[in-house]
Amino acid sequence: MKKIDLLKKKIDKAKEKRQALLVELKTLKTLVSKQGQNKDMKKIEELKKQLLNNI
Amino acid sequence: MNDIGNKLPQNEQREKEVKVETEENPLKLQTELNSLEVGNQQTFDEILQGYKDLIADIDVQLKNPGTTSEEKKKLVQQKKEYQIKIRELQVKYSEFASSGAKEEQRKKTQELIERIPEESSRKKFTELLLGIPEKFRQKYVESLEGFLSNKNEVSSRTGVRGLVFELSRINTLTNQGLEVVDFDQEMPPSVEYFGFEKNATDFTQEPTKKLKSQIEFDVPVARDGKSYVYEAKSYHRMQYGSLATQRNQLLKYQTAIERGAVEGATVEIRGRIDPNFLKWATGTNIAEAGSIPDVEIIYTFELPSGAEYRFVLKRSRKHNGLKFQNEGRSNTPESTLKLLKEKHPDQYAELMSKFGTEEEIANKLAEDRKIINGLQKSVLDRSIIGIITNVNVENPSAELQPYLEDPTTIESVSLFDEYETLRKETIYKKLLTKREIINVDNKRSSYSEFATRDYVEKSLREYQAYLQQNPEMARIKKAYILDGEESIQMVINKVMALVEKIKSFELARRQNEENPENHERERREEMGYVGLPEGVALDIEHITIDAIQEVNKKKGQTGRSYENIERFKDVEAVKQYLPDQDRRYLEIAIYDPVTGKTERNIDVNDTHIKRTSVELLKENIKRVEDKIKLIMNRFEELNQKTDKTPEEVKELKQLTARLKAKEMQGKKIESVKHSIELLKTEKVAHVKTEKDNTKKKAIAQEYDEKISREMEKLAGLYKEIIGGDREWDKIAKRISEKIDQNLIKFIYAVGSNGEIIVGEEIIRGDVSGRAAHSELAQGRNVYGAGELAFSKNKDGQWILTEINNGSGHYRPSVLTCSFVKKLLELKGINTSKVEIRDTLLRGTPPPDMTILEE
Numbered sequence: 001m002k003k004i005d006l007l008k009k010k011i012d013k014a015k016e017k018r019q020a021l022l023v024e025l026k027t028l029k030t031l032v033s034k035q036g037q038n039k040d041m042k043k044i045e046e047l048k049k050q051l052l053n054n055i
Numbered sequence: 056m057n058d059i060g061n062k063l064p065q066n067e068q069r070e071k072e073v074k075v076e077t078e079e080n081p082l083k084l085q086t087e088l089n090s091l092e093v094g095n096q097q098t099f100d101e102i103l104q105g106y107k108d109l110i111a112d113i114d115v116q117l118k119n120p121g122t123t124s125e126e127k128k129k130l131v132q133q134k135k136e137y138q139i140k141i142r143e144l145q146v147k148y149s150e151f152a153s154s155g156a157k158e159e160q161r162k163k164t165q166e167l168i169e170r171i172p173e174e175s176s177r178k179k180f181t182e183l184l185l186g187i188p189e190k191f192r193q194k195y196v197e198s199l200e201g202f203l204s205n206k207n208e209v210s211s212r213t214g215v216r217g218l219v220f221e222l223s224r225i226n227t228l229t230n231q232g233l234e235v236v237d238f239d240q241e242m243p244p245s246v247e248y249f250g251f252e253k254n255a256t257d258f259t260q261e262p263t264k265k266l267k268s269q270i271e272f273d274v275p276v277a278r279d280g281k282s283y284v285y286e287a288k289s290y291h292r293m294q295y296g297s298l299a300t301q302r303n304q305l306l307k308y309q310t311a312i313e314r315g316a317v318e319g320a321t322v323e324i325r326g327r328i329d330p331n332f333l334k335w336a337t338g339t340n341i342a343e344a345g346s347i348p349d350v351e352i353i354y355t356f357e358l359p360s361g362a363e364y365r366f367v368l369k370r371s372r373k374h375n376g377l378k379f380q381n382e383g384r385s386n387t388p389e390s391t392l393k394l395l396k397e398k399h400p401d402q403y404a405e406l407m408s409k410f411g412t413e414e415e416i417a418n419k420l421a422e423d424r425k426i427i428n429g430l431q432k433s434v435l436d437r438s439i440i441g442i443i444t445n446v447n448v449e450n451p452s453a454e455l456q457p458y459l460e461d462p463t464t465i466e467s468v469s470l471f472d473e474y475e476t477l478r479k480e481t482i483y484k485k486l487l488t489k490r491e492i493i494n495v496d497n498k499r500s501s502y503s504e505f506a507t508r509d510y511v512e513k514s515l516r517e518y519q520a521y522l523q524q525n526p527e528m529a530r531i532k533k534a535y536i537l538d539g540e541e542s543i544q545m546v547i548n549k550v551m552a553l554v555e556k557i558k559s560f561e562l563a564r565r566q567n568e569e570n571p572e573n574h575e576r577e578r579r580e581e582m583g584y585v586g587l588p589e590g591v592a593l594d595i596e597h598i599t600i601d602a603i604q605e606v607n608k609k610k611g612q613t614g615r616s617y618e619n620i621e622r623f624k625d626v627e628a629v630k631q632y633l634p635d636q637d638r639r640y641l642e643i644a645i646y647d648p649v650t651g652k653t654e655r656n657i658d659v660n661d662t663h664i665k666r667t668s669v670e671l672l673k674e675n676i677k678r679v680e681d682k683i684k685l686i687m688n689r690f691e692e693l694n695q696k697t698d699k700t701p702e703e704v705k706e707l708k709q710l711t712a713r714l715k716a717k718e719m720q721g722k723k724i725e726s727v728k729h730s731i732e733l734l735k736t737e738k739v740a741h742v743k744t745e746k747d748n749t750k751k752k753a754i755a756q757e758y759d760e761k762i763s764r765e766m767e768k769l770a771g772l773y774k775e776i777i778g779g780d781r782e783w784d785k786i787a788k789r790i791s792e793k794i795d796q797n798l799i800k801f802i803y804a805v806g807s808n809g810e811i812i813v814g815e816e817i818i819r820g821d822v823s824g825r826a827a828h829s830e831l832a833q834g835r836n837v838y839g840a841g842e843l844a845f846s847k848n849k850d851g852q853w854i855l856t857e858i859n860n861g862s863g864h865y866r867p868s869v870l871t872c873s874f875v876k877k878l879l880e881l882k883g884i885n886t887s888k889v890e891i892r893d894t895l896l897r898g899t900p901p902p903d904m905t906i907l908e909e
Contacts, residue, residue, distance in 0.1 A: 007081055010088050017148070021098040031105075
């Protein structure tokens with residue numbers, strides 16, 4: 001039984017890690033989309049500028 | 056009445072359903088853990104890569120000329136944050152961080168696995184490798200690489216098979232949960248020991264070469280935190296133990312145990328063993344301990360179903376060997392199959408894919424059982440040594456023949472396959488002929504060299520260990536399990552007291568009979584006795600078993616006692632006893648083809664059978680009517696369908712034929728049904744008018760018979776509609792077996808004075824209180840032992856119908872039966888209808904695992 005308990009503990013730990021990693025992944029995804037948004041905003045600004053220049 | 060014997064419930068007790076609790080499986084847990092870890096690794100890699108991508112993106116933006124310095128400042132700040140984050144993650148999840156190298160390793164492993172030539176090995180290797188922690192896998196992958204690079208394909212295959220065998224040990228051990236497999240334990244320090252020169256071939260001298268090396272684990276067993284060495288060896292062509300290096304490894308373990316560096320060691324061998332190695336390891340004399348007294352040797356045997364059977368070839372001096380259990384293969388095929396199906400669906404599925412049908416699996420399981428039986432016998436008579444050491448290939452092809460001298464020279468895969476198949480077949484054949492277990496030499500009698508306290512203690516402890524290793528046997532032999540040291544000592548004392556008593560009786564008798572004036576022996580010979588002049592002796596193991604039962608007996612239970620002989624009768628008393636007896640016994644089995652189940656009605660009477668037949672008829676008529684309804688519905692359905700497949704057209708044709716038959720029989724059916732109804736009404740009316748109760752019953756019975764005759768007619772008509780006997784047999788419940796016997800059985804033992812002592816055999820119900828042959832004979836030698844069966848014939852006379860040698864305690868040769876027959880005749884028992892049968896069904900000898908230590 002000792003062995004099984006040990007494995008169960010390890011599984012619980014791995015599951016905890018899984019949760020923590022998923023949180024990290026979520027954070028990352030927010031960052032990525034934020035950076036993407038910033039970039040998009042910037043592009044729009046540039047295009048606006050170009051348009052204004054062309055007028 | 057020829058089938059007495061195999062209709063009797065000797066096996067009922069053992070066939071009772073085996074209950075095994077489903078436990079959480081460590082292998083499954085490990086696999087779950089591994090998949091979680093792999094998932095975590097992937098997520099971690101993804102996150103890390105995400106941050107790296109973000110940084111790369113910032114770098115691009117920084118280079119962009121359109122980016123203002125204000126923005127650049129922000130971006131640099133952002134980049135720093137990301138870099139810190141990456142470092143943080145790498146520290147926090149350090150175990151995932153060096154994933155590059157790991158990924159490469161994984162790829163390499165995968166590539167190697169794909170190169171394994173045999174599919175079965177490939178599958179098993181992958182499965183088993185995933186079952187162990189990642190860091191432990193490396194060793195196996197390296198070995199695999201080594202084997203695969205071997206240019207000799209046969210060597211390469213056997214190498215991989217051996218590796219799979221080794222890996223499967225981990226699996227079996229963790230599944231059984233009797234030992235702790237601890238992958239995290241520390242390696243013990245290197246061991247300095249005396250071994251043989253590397254190329255040595257003479258092992259008769261003490262080893263003198265100073266050697267030093269590390270102990271590596273095949274399977275990391277831990278006992279209370281201390282390491283226990285467990286080695287697995289698979290040698291199908293070469294004999295294990297013939298090389299100095301192999302013996303050196305065991306000498307190293309022996310030294311390590313003596314120094315307390317490890318707790319103990321077990322080497323498990325599959326395949327062939329060098330007989331000289333066995334002698335070297337176990338010692339040739341009783342008192343000799345051999346060269347590796349503290350190392351245990353286990354042998355693993357592959358059964359026809361593919362399951363393994365393991366037994367101990369040599370025990371460790373401290374009796375602290377590996378704790379293991381055999382799979383439940385010594386049970387009946389039916390119960391094993393049921394157990395597999397319910398509790399081990401994966402094993403069941405594997406067998407199904409291997410053998411196709413349940414019937415075929417059952418055949419293999421039945422073979423397993425016979426082989427195990429043969430193995431136990433060959434352990435008893437030591438022929439097991441030939442089985443585990445020799446090449447054992449009979450009738451090889453001309454091509455294979457030259458390689459048999461040294462099978463390691465086989466280089467062609469197809470020849471190797473032939474070698475393997477023939478080897479298995481030959482060994483199985485040999486073991487199957489081993490099932491004869493006659494006691495011919497009284498080797499372990501009370502007056503033999505084995506009648507010592509040491510031997511009794513050793514065999515008792517080994518028997519207890521054997522029961523632990525074979526749980527299904529332990530369930531059958533529950534009564535033989537001792538609960539502790541005190542009981543063990545009690546049993547030993549009891550056995551020694553019995554041994555003394557029997558010994559003094561037998562030795563005195565021998566002296567007496569060897570006196571020229573004594574003609575007892577000649578008299579026996581004249582009457583056809585052909586065995587040893589001293590008779591058949593009870594062996595120490597059976598005395599031990601009786602003593603265990605006596606010690607284990609609970610209040611109100613009968614144990615096993617060689618006293619109070621008055622409990623039993625002389626066979627002459629049977630003549631007066633029999634005439635008043637009636638033991639008619641009826642039993643039926645009802646088979647239902649729809650569910651595939653058979654129901655047994657035991658201990659029934661004629662009325663019950665008659666009633667059951669009528670009930671079955673009623674049920675079957677209902678079933679066939681439902682079936683006809685189904686046919687009609689299906690016909691409607693198909694008929695209305697516009698686009699029919701060719702199969703459906705064919706089916707429709709068949710259905711049309713059925714319905715036509717129905718139409719044709721329609722009138723007849725109606726008329727039979729009508730007459731049944733009529734009979735029923737008549738019956739009620741008729742019974743009512745009759746006042747006498749007995750007559751009432753008779754009338755009712757008369758009508759019932761008429762009704763069932765009509766019902767049979769009806770069933771016959773329906774049968775034609777649905778397509779005859781074949782279709783009928785698919786739905787109709789029926790009595791598939793009927794046992795009808797009137798039988799009394801006695802167990803008997805023939806004493807030295809020609810007396811035949813008998814005890815009535817309990818043949819049904821609770822048989823736990825049955826007497827043993829040893830009790831009839833007071834443990835003394837016999838000149839015949841087994842069973843006498845009397846049957847009642849048509850005229851109501853009891854007549855002796857069978858004499859057999861069915862005594863598991865004494866195991867006399869069937870040849871003794873003709874002597875018994877003569878004696879019975881002399882005592883006035885009619886033996887004209889008797890049949891002599893060779894049967895040792897009752898009782899089984901205790902398996903003796905000490906063969907190599909004699």
